[in-house]
Amino acid sequence: MSRFYVGSEVGQLRKVLLHRPELSLRRLTPSNCEDLLFDDVLRIEQAGEEHDAFAQVLRDQGVEVFLLRDTLAETLANPEAKTWVLDCQVNEHRYGPSLAREVRNYFESLSNHDLASHLIGGLTVDELNSACGSPTLGMMNQTDFILDPIPNHLFTRDTSCWVYGGVSVNPMAKPARKRETVHMRAIYKFHPMFKDADFHTYYGDSDMNYDLATIEGGDVLVIGRGAVLIGMSERTTAQGVENLARGLFKTGQAKKVIALELPKARSCMHLDTVFTHMDVDCFTYYPDIMKGNNCWELTPGDNEDIVFTQVKDGFTNAIARALDLDSLRMIPTGGDVFEAEREQWNDANNVLAVKPGTVVTYERNVYTIENMQKAGIEVLAIPGEDLGRGRGGARCMSCPMERDDI
Numbered sequence: 001m002s003r004f005y006v007g008s009e010v011g012q013l014r015k016v017l018l019h020r021p022e023l024s025l026r027r028l029t030p031s032n033c034e035d036l037l038f039d040d041v042l043r044i045e046q047a048g049e050e051h052d053a054f055a056q057v058l059r060d061q062g063v064e065v066f067l068l069r070d071t072l073a074e075t076l077a078n079p080e081a082k083t084w085v086l087d088c089q090v091n092e093h094r095y096g097p098s099l100a101r102e103v104r105n106y107f108e109s110l111s112n113h114d115l116a117s118h119l120i121g122g123l124t125v126d127e128l129n130s131a132c133g134s135p136t137l138g139m140m141n142q143t144d145f146i147l148d149p150i151p152n153h154l155f156t157r158d159t160s161c162w163v164y165g166g167v168s169v170n171p172m173a174k175p176a177r178k179r180e181t182v183h184m185r186a187i188y189k190f191h192p193m194f195k196d197a198d199f200h201t202y203y204g205d206s207d208m209n210y211d212l213a214t215i216e217g218g219d220v221l222v223i224g225r226g227a228v229l230i231g232m233s234e235r236t237t238a239q240g241v242e243n244l245a246r247g248l249f250k251t252g253q254a255k256k257v258i259a260l261e262l263p264k265a266r267s268c269m270h271l272d273t274v275f276t277h278m279d280v281d282c283f284t285y286y287p288d289i290m291k292g293n294n295c296w297e298l299t300p301g302d303n304e305d306i307v308f309t310q311v312k313d314g315f316t317n318a319i320a321r322a323l324d325l326d327s328l329r330m331i332p333t334g335g336d337v338f339e340a341e342r343e344q345w346n347d348a349n350n351v352l353a354v355k356p357g358t359v360v361t362y363e364r365n366v367y368t369i370e371n372m373q374k375a376g377i378e379v380l381a382i383p384g385e386d387l388g389r390g391r392g393g394a395r396c397m398s399c400p401m402e403r404d405d406i
């Protein structure tokens, strides 16, 4: 039986879920990209090739790579899963009875692979009209979306995150990303690889409205040795942190959560845009944001309660304590203040460790790479001219599903 367990941020990476750019990114235009949380449109072929290079670097490091669209298509092969996904996405509340029937009939006529493509890539009036041409559809604007694309599936890190022996399927903060969670819930519930596997689901796997209790995986760092560091960012709230912490403590999977306050800004929308783990005692960080942040330690109390303690001596000491280290090596974004701000914006601090001391990062961030190499970190550089336009680097674009402890 497959094993799903993520014991750290830097232990040997063994299994990872990625999403290769596809139809959803083809639908990005200057007029919709902001709503879809992209800063620009991108060249699809180029982005696909850059993504292939990323996947290949991981495979060369012995990592087994799973692709989201294929995994979703395999999930949809189970009729119960298909019904579940379509009930969530194509219902009378969203479309009204007659359009819901038309969309559903069309989706049910597709192969599982094409259905997965449309669930991620969206559906236009024109596509549905050409398939089943009803008078109402003919009167609608043909380029409007009946189902919006969800291009941020590219950032598999955020929608679900594995923490020790379980997963959180995250209630997302932004409307443009909420439907991603439905796909991940379906995959973990029905895909043959997960169906009989033994793991906990800590949070997010219900149809309830999670309201303000949002959490995204870019904020969740499994720093190891039973500890988890969570950023309270633009996307992750204190309520979300408390809920995940409860799940982690109840199942005995973590013994400490460190909650770190961050500014609510796009440039640091998640903790991993300003701070990631490179080696057991070594982190890359963006000094402008990562200084003097308020921080709390959460530990299990009596009767499933949580004890909250404000950290007085700074978050780096809190992390060192949790990892049983005397101190941390903190490697800043490179260059002068201008270069550092530009490189952070282009995800210089968003690196993915494949084993202790070896990280994958965009080759364009030369000053930060220089700092990392000086600190003895091995850097595996990947192209990211187009991929980077959605504001995410190697860590954002990967969801580790199996990784060793430290």
Ligand SMILES: NC(=O)NCCC[C@H](N)C(=O)O
Pocket (backbone or CB within 6 Å): 036, 037, 038, 152, 155, 157, 158, 177, 217, 218, 219, 269, 270, 272, 273, 390, 391, 392, 393, 395, 396
């Ligand atoms: N962990 C991350 O920082 N993920 C990057 C997410 C970028 C995406 N365009 C978003 O705004 O959600």
